[in-house]
Amino acid sequence: MTDTAPAQAADTPTEATGPAPDHLDGVDLESWGLGTNNATGLSNNKLGMWLFLGSDCLLFGALISTYLLMRHRGTGIGPEDVFDIPFTSVSSFVLLMSSMSMVFAVSSIARGDDQKLRLWLLVTSLLGGTFIAGQVYEFTSFYREGMGYTTNLFSSAFYSLTGFHGVHVSVGIIMLMSLFVLSLTGRLKQDRAETVEIVGLYWHFVDIVWVLIFTIVYLIP
Amino acid sequence: MTVTHEGTADAGYEAATDEARHEHHPSDAQYWKVGLALGLITLLEVGTYFIADPPYDHELAPLLIGSLIFMMVLKFIVIGAYFMHLKFDNRLFRNVFVAGLVLAVGVYLAVLTSFEYWSDRYEADTGSEDAVLVEDGS
Numbered sequence: 017m018t019d020t021a022p023a024q025a026a027d028t029p030t031e032a033t034g035p036a037p038d039h040l041d042g043v044d045l046e047s048w049g050l051g052t053n054n055a056t057g058l059s060n061n062k063l064g065m066w067l068f069l070g071s072d073c074l075l076f077g078a079l080i081s082t083y084l085l086m087r088h089r090g091t092g093i094g095p096e097d098v099f100d101i102p103f104t105s106v107s108s109f110v111l112l113m114s115s116m117s118m119v120f121a122v123s124s125i126a127r128g129d130d131q132k133l134r135l136w137l138l139v140t141s142l143l144g145g146t147f148i149a150g151q152v153y154e155f156t157s158f159y160r161e162g163m164g165y166t167t168n169l170f171s172s173a174f175y176s177l178t179g180f181h182g183v184h185v186s187v188g189i190i191m192l193m194s195l196f197v198l199s200l201t202g203r204l205k206q207d208r209a210e211t212v213e214i215v216g217l218y219w220h221f222v223d224i225v226w227v228l229i230f231t232i233v234y235l236i237p
Numbered sequence: 238m239t240v241t242h243e244g245t246a247d248a249g250y251e252a253a254t255d256e257a258r259h260e261h262h263p264s265d266a267q268y269w270k271v272g273l274a275l276g277l278i279t280l281l282e283v284g285t286y287f288i289a290d291p292p293y294d295h296e297l298a299p300l301l302i303g304s305l306i307f308m309m310v311l312k313f314i315v316i317g318a319y320f321m322h323l324k325f326d327n328r329l330f331r332n333v334f335v336a337g338l339v340l341a342v343g344v345y346l347a348v349l350t351s352f353e354y355w356s357d358r359y360e361a362d363t364g365s366e367d368a369v370l371v372e373d374g375s
Binding site for chain 2: 056058062063066067069070071072073074076077078080081084085101102105108109112113115116118119120123126213216217220221223224227228230231232235236
């Protein structure tokens with residue numbers, strides 16, 4: 017055999033790895049995301065999600081830095097005129113708690129507890145929905161106070177940043193509801209725990225982005 | 238160099254078992270504790286804001302804003318480490334994410350610096366949409 021073997025192993029994992037050694041008997045590698053053997057021995061799907069999240073940092077970095085540059089450039093309405101810190105604090109807390117419920121969903125499917133999985137997925141979706149409802153209310157009240165998307169540079173930067181985050185949360189809710197339906201129809205069992213974990217990673221990322229936005233945009237205006 | 242398929246297979250499964258050993262996810266009770274800590278930090282953040290409403294006008298502004306940024310970073314790290322399992326998962330996942338994060342922070346700090354965001358001159362320019370254009374002579 018030549019030294020091209022590792023490349024072949026990565027391309028044809030089943031042939032290359034063969035049956036599991038005896039000491040792994042009874043270990044459910046698939047449920048730990050280890051079924052997808054490749055050169056690293058890690059799950060490609062999970063690595064793909066981490067790569068996406070790493071690249072998404074650049075998107076939010078651009079939006080946050082644009083907001084920082086534009087927030088005081090412009091006349092008329094500004095952050096201090098419209099922000100309602102107590103209201104946004106409650107929204108932030110709700111999103112934080114949704115991260116909590118998401119970890120319980122992940123641990124429920126890892127234990128094979130389908131009912132709890134569905135419960136926590138539903139709770140996470142509802143908390144996410146509450147956050148979005150709060151954002152819609154906030155945007156509406158800002159608009160009524162005279163702050164439209166094109167009112168000034170601050171308003172454009174603010175709506176772009178928080179709006180993009182809101183879209184991320186909405187996409188997350190769609191993914192959570194999809195998992196809920198899959199579980200309800202019996203197509204999401206313990207052997208696909210990694211799927212829930214990957215959606216969970218996305219959901220937690222949305223949460224940590226809001227941690228940044230809440231402090232940078234709202235608390236230090 | 239000669240590499241056999243058998244050798245690759247063994248290495249792969251060794252990596253898998255090693256991974257399984259390190260995949261020690263927290264228990265539900267630990268998650269509750271982490272969640273409680275995060276909730277308390279959020280309360281502290283909001284409390285810091287209301288100590289001096291708003292913090293940036295207060296005589297202790299640098300301290301208050303520094304505290305807010307510290308708590309923000311702390312929450313970020315705790316959520317990443319425990320909820321996203323970066324503390325327990327394979328290091329490659331953490332490295333991939335941190336690489337994106339460091340790149341983003343580096344690039345956009347450079348952008349802010351190139352716009353003289355940190356200088357007093359930037360502060361003096363604020364409040365007028367035309368400030369930059371006038372300065373450029375446009």
